[in-house]
Amino acid sequence: MRIVVERLGHLGDGVAAGPVYAEGLLPGEEAEGTLVGDRLQGVRIVTPSPDRVRPPCAHARTCGGCQLQHVADGFLADWKQGVVVQALAQQGLAAPVRGRVETSPPATRRRATLSGRRTKGGVLLGFHAKASDMVVPVPQCRLLHPDLMAGLPAFEAVVALGGSRTGEVQLTVTRSLTGLDVAVTGGKPADSALYMDLARLAERFGLARLTWDDETVALRAEPQVQVGPARVALPPGAFLQATEAGEAALVAAVTDAVGPARRVADLFCGLGTFALPLAATAEVRAVEGDAALTAALDRAARTTAGLRKLTVETRDLFRRPLEPDELKGLDAVVIDPPRAGAEAQAERLAKSAVPVIAMVSCNPASFARDARTLADGGYRLDWVQVVDQFRWSVHVELAARFSRK
Known part of the structure; x- marks a missing residue:
């Protein structure tokens, strides 16, 4: 069977009419193989894409850690931005995708x-x-x-x-x-x-x-x-942004989003990736469900000179999201939920009067769902910044700014 690939699927496979899925193919490529169910097996590329490159890693053919080493960097960056745009469009939303994708260099996963x-x-x-x-x-x-x-x-x-x-x-x-x-x-x-x-x-x-x-x-x-101005002790197996460059890009985007805010809440704060840098100029209320992480953050805040008031709270934001009355008086909220998103907390934020929300996400689909909730509550999605710290993979991260209309 011969196919022509129309697009790259969200798992990195080439997708042709049918749909027919083919691992390792790119849009515009013509290929032959045997159709097994909805997948093309034994793929032979007839016409390669100009965006196809030689994988830089010797393990690319066998290892599943990187799915897209055969793709040119520019094409991959545009595709990841497109994934975010498409997720928002499915929720009836649009926003300026600002700047270039911030992609972490090779050999930087820590x-x-x-x-x-x-x-x-x-x-x-x-x-x-x-x-x-x-x-x-x-x-x-x-x-x-x-x-x-x-x-x-x-x-x-x-x-x-x-x-x-x-x-x-x-x-x-x-x-x-x-x-x-x-x-x-x-x-x-x-x-x-x-x-x-x-x-x-x-x-x-x-x-x-x-x-x-x-x-x-x-x-x-x-x-x-090192997290902003502080040194934070890591609990065993603690979550940490995958690369220092990726973390720096997300922190820069969040800092830009909240602007001159003087009172900020950081929800799903983890080790304080955003709370500690923001505490240099703002009072911060940091909330996280993992007690080991909040203990590490609290200790770092207490032993770092020059920070404004930073309070730390252990709280399950899925079961007990902050209510609108608890959000009164804040100039901005930062929220960085796990892949499932923050459906319950987004609903409370949509009913609040917080002027600015900076949202960080590692899942464009759950981000778009929560963005729709905020939009329905009267927030405007001002911009989205795509960050790629999982180089050569299908994973997409982003930061976004919402403001009250």
């Missing part, structure tokens, strides 16, 4: 979750193949920061020591100011002997911290990251 398996011959450590539970080693990965790449021997040793032949180990690895932080789940049940061996391993490889199923096995130096 946080990743690796999969590991023990085998007869040793250890497999890396990312899953696409749509598979097969683990693909990535010794030449172009995505991860060099410090994480240098830690691969240590991560492999952890899997060899504590992994199971029947299951998969997950390692959340983070580059911190004081060294590598490794949080392991799915390993063998730990007894005192395994704890001792793991502690020796952490010492041998110089890991800052090694955590096993939420229990700290070794702590050589408290893992810390």
Whole structure:
């Protein structure tokens, strides 16, 4: 069967009339293959797209960590902006997409979750193949920061020591100011002997911290990251923006959105990615459901000089969103929910009188839904800034500004 690809789907597949889906194809490409269900298998490209490039990574054909290394940077940036525009259009909304996409450089990912398996011959450590539970080693990965790449021997040793032949180990690895932080789940049940061996391993490889199923096995130096003017101690496995460049782009967009606001609420504040920089000039109320994150933020705020008043509250914003009367007197709200969005909190914000809302999202679909709620409540969507810190992937992040009409 021969097809001509019409568009790139939201999962990165080429889509032709039918629809017919074909992995690795780009709009305008003509290709042949065997149709199996709605997918073209055994694809052979007849006419390649001018936007097709040679993947820069040796693992591109097998690893599922990057879906779009065969796409030119300019095309990919335009496509990601288009994903946001289309999501808004499906909700009957439009907004200026400002500036160029802020794309993080290669080899800057400071946080990743690796999969590991023990085998007869040793250890497999890396990312899953696409749509598979097969683990693909990535010794030449172009995505991860060099410090994480240098830690691969240590991560492999952890899997060899504590992994199971029947299951998969997950390692959340983070580059911190004081060294590598490794949080392991799915390993063998730990007894005192395994704890001792793991502690020796952490010492041998110089890991800052090694955590096993939420229990700290070794702590050589408290893992810390710089967030605005503060150094924040990382809870084990804590969420952190994937790249420093991506975080800086989001912080710049949020700071621009709130402008000269003097009283700000930061909802789903995490470690204080936005709360701490904003506290340099504004009073901030930071709210987050994870107690470990709020404790880390509160400690950082108390030990950082030069900040305005920053109060921290642990609260489940899905079950107990801030009500309109709790939002009175604020000049701006920053909201950065997880992928599911913030449906309940958006409904309360829509009924509030907050002049400006800065929303950050990693899911254009849930963002557009919540934006529709705000628009129905009388807010105007002023602009959207697309940020790409998951280079070569289908993931899209953004920041947006809403204001009262």
